[in-house]
Amino acid sequence: MNLGSILGDQMIMNQLIKFFSRISKDYMNKKKVIIIGGGTAGIVIANRLQEKFAVTVIEKSEYKAYPLLYRVPLMIGILFRRKNSEYIHKTEFDLANGRKIPFYQSNLLGGASVMNGAVHVFGFLSKWIPILKQFEFEVSDLNESHELLYSENKVVKNKITIKKAPLNYIDNSFLETLKSRGIALDNMSVSEKEACGPIFNTVRTFFRTSVLSVLGKKKFKTILNEKVERILFDENGYTKGVKTNRSTYNSDFVILSAGVMGSCSLLLQQQLDPNSLITDPKIGKEIQDHTNLRVNVFANHPLNSLNEVYASFWKKMILGIKHFLGIPTVMRGTGATSAAYLDLDKDGEIDTRIQILQFSESGRHGSKGSVFNTSEPSFSISINAIHPLSKGYVSFQDGKLKVDPKFLSTESDVTLLKLAIKYCIELLKSAPIRDHVKEIDQLDLMEKDPDKYIQDTMYSGHHLIGGLQNSITSDFELKNCKGLYVCDASVFDRFVASNIHSSVVLLADMFAKKFINKQG
Incomplete structure (x- = not known):
């Protein structure tokens, strides 16, 4: 091997080291977001946030795909x-x-x-408007998300x-x-x-x-077959991560997107602890x-x-x-x-x-x-x-x-x-x-x-919709819990369509855009 070849290889190695160093530094400088739930809402949110944040999706389901x-x-x-x-x-x-x-x-x-x-089903604009107003969105935000995510x-x-x-x-x-x-x-x-x-x-x-079709270059981390058991807070009452049945993960923000049953049950369980910061009697109420x-x-x-x-x-x-x-x-x-x-x-x-x-x-x-x-x-x-x-309602009765x-x-x-x-x-x-x-x-x-x-x-x-619509702010933040957000079917206080799939998809994307504007 001649000197020129050695020097050439060394230059390539140096470039690779610099490249991966930049990626690592960029990732480390990003604020960390944990999304609880890799479903209809969670994937849409992760897709939007991954450019600005270090995103981890924790999903209780076992499988990445079916046959x-x-x-x-x-x-x-x-x-x-x-x-x-x-x-x-x-x-x-x-x-x-x-x-x-x-x-x-x-x-x-x-x-x-x-x-x-x-x-x-996109739904009825007349029913969308009160939802948009509640979260300080405009009709243009709804149309922008629909155009971004759907195509004929x-x-x-x-x-x-x-x-x-x-x-x-x-x-x-x-x-x-x-x-x-x-x-x-x-x-x-x-x-x-x-x-x-x-x-x-x-x-x-x-x-x-x-x-899953909206994902281009996937940059967020996905953890499957782990169930979040508790949301963690620091001494000042700010969200600092989550504890699962297997490990503990730190973050700057936590976004709860586990659906009506998943999101409500997690908060209700944590609320059973007399020292919990989550103390809202409206959680789990008025589901449909x-x-x-x-x-x-x-x-x-x-x-x-x-x-x-x-x-x-x-x-x-x-x-x-x-x-x-x-x-x-x-x-x-x-x-x-x-x-x-x-x-x-x-x-x-x-x-x-x-x-x-x-x-x-x-x-x-x-x-x-x-x-x-x-x-x-x-x-x-x-x-x-x-x-x-x-x-109706979601609750725990006799521990179930x-x-x-x-x-x-x-x-x-x-x-x-x-x-x-x-x-x-x-x-x-x-x-x-x-x-x-x-x-x-x-x-x-x-x-x-x-x-x-x-x-x-x-x-x-x-x-299923509802259960947390009365427990969040216009920024989707859980009341009295800094850094903990909720966006999934549980935040709807009414049906805007005869099928909720696109309703959840569109609201999740609008939330993610708003989150970036506020925190990014």
Whole structure:
């Protein structure tokens, strides 16, 4: 080896040392942020903060990803229907009539966004405005975040891609019947008036997109399979880090983004300590969830519903081949394809969303023990009362976490669902959709005793919000706790959309931008 080669190698080594030294120095000079929860909110916040802060995300879930097959939007249903799945945790809510209904939580990095965030709804601007005002945002901030994070162009990188669901003749008949009742076609993502049309899914050509899709060059640190047990404070009452079931981590700021159940339970547990700085009786109060209700329909001819497809190997094969050839099919979504926004109580505000599902089932996600309730040609109409008034709580009872949204504890919520059932029955008896209907399942019960039908068949919408909305400042800082912030579904005091995925994503990004402006 000659002298020139040695000197050249030495110069390269010196440059590398300087490069890594700059990176190390830059990292050490950054303030440290710990984000508790690597779900829908946490990943969005980490993505925004990582340029200005040394960010660590601590996520209790075990897995970084699931098999590629389940990234096909429709295939996620297989995980829900398994009795035991390492990728999903199942808990149960107790209803007032003694029924227990399932509630599913992700065991994956990315949380609900990668598990079930397939329907995109921007929501109602009229409902967003009070939220924006509460946190000192402008409508321009909301629009900026939406433009930054979402795209209808499947080739754009580092964005959540949204696509319209493909429609079949059941959808077209559904929309034509609505049109005959004065409901016009419009955008199902943003409509503020009675309207109908195809739904939007978070999907590219083959696979779903999620908050993980917004990540470009990932700079933040991720710690999986660790549960934060306590938030630590210094002698002056400032947040200084967290203690997990495995270690202790120091930081300048802590951001709590573990969702309604995770965020509320952590603060409630710590509040049990008589020396705790967290002493807010409002924590865990006024949580809400959408009630999920279905009207199942047996069709009078084959229509390639998921009930039929599931019962036939060849139909499964054909559907899969079409999907992976890039042909738009029901596999691009969750089985929901077209929808309508309705003002059923005629007070001038949209209160209900109904949508066509390309299947019928007994219990949401087959939770009554079967995947579908029949192999006959079937579809259903899903009912979602968008702005429920019923509110419940998260608490600890006998050392155990108790989550009770108090479904339908307000009479007006029950009344609205009864109006929705009546509307759907009338719709199914009207042309042209009636030409596809052989029988409406449990029609006699729905007409004679809709209250019983609702109580016997309703399930969770998996859209928990609230619990911490009254415990934070306009900067999202927990009151009386310096350096501890909360941003996830728990800070919403109302539903701004019929699906909360994009609501959480957008608020998380606006919070992160505000945090940088205040602390960066």
